[in-house]
Each structure stands twice: as C-alpha cells, then as structure tokens.
Amino acid sequence: MGKYDPLRDYLRKQKADDLELSFVEMERKIGYMLPKSASLPQWWASPSEPATAPVQHKAWTDAGFDAVLIAGADRVRFRRAGST
Template sequence: MGKYDPLGGYLRRLKTDSVDLGFAEIERILGAMLPKSAQRPQWWANQIDPQGRHVQTRAWREAGYDAFPEAGAERVRFVRRQV
C-alpha cells in the first residue's frame, strides 16, 4: 500500500461533492506527516506525473477528486471531478 492510499480510500467513501480538510486532518488519515513541500501549491497539482514523482496526486485523482489548496491556510478543498 502506498503512503497516500488511505487518503484515496477516505475520499472514495465520501458521498459529498467536496470536502475541506486541514493538513492535520490529512495527516491523521494518512497516519503520517505531510512533507514540508505540501506547503507549496504545486505539491497539490492535479496532473498525474508520468514519471511517478507526484505519487500523492494519484490518490485523489483515482478517487475522482481534484485538490485545491488554500494559500497559507494549511487547508485543501477536494472537489469531485465531473465525468
């Protein structure tokens, strides 16, 4: 299991189209700390990197969500993608 799989599982179980999570909540879901680079909006990019460097993106994208960080707030809104 990948480090970010618990986040993907959490999002898959949601019945809502969006959810706001603080970094502390995400860390509880993961059972691990987010890296310092999560402070940067680029870390939350919604494009899956073909080289696999951004493994975190795969977790929310495969769950059907896009991530939108709140600048300077240590919060992220996950919004269900329209298919």
C-alpha cells in the same frame, strides 16, 4: 499499500462533491506528517503529464477528486472531478 492510500480510501467513501481537509486531518488519516512542500500550491496541482504524476496526486485522482491548496490555511479543498 501506498503511503497515501488511506487518503484515497477516505475520499472514495465521501458522498459530497466538495470537501475540505486540514493538513492535520490528512496526517491523521495517512499516519505520517505531510512534507514541507505540501504548503506549496504545486504539490497539489495536476501535473502536465499524468503518466508522471506523483504518488500523492494519484491518491486523490484515483478517488475521483481534484485538489487545491487553500492559501495560508494549511487546508486543501477536494472537488469531485467533473462536478461544477
């Protein structure tokens, strides 16, 4: 089981196309503290080469979502890929 699999599994169960989670909520789901680098937009950004995507990125993309850091809020908006 990967470190971010609980987040992936949670996102897969969601019916909404758009949802926000705080860092604390995500940490509760994964059972670990997010790294300090999670406060940087690039940690959440899509990589230019999908084959080299980091493990956290694979978690939400495998669930069908994109992620964007909400600046200054320690929150992330997950939006279902392909939704408007």
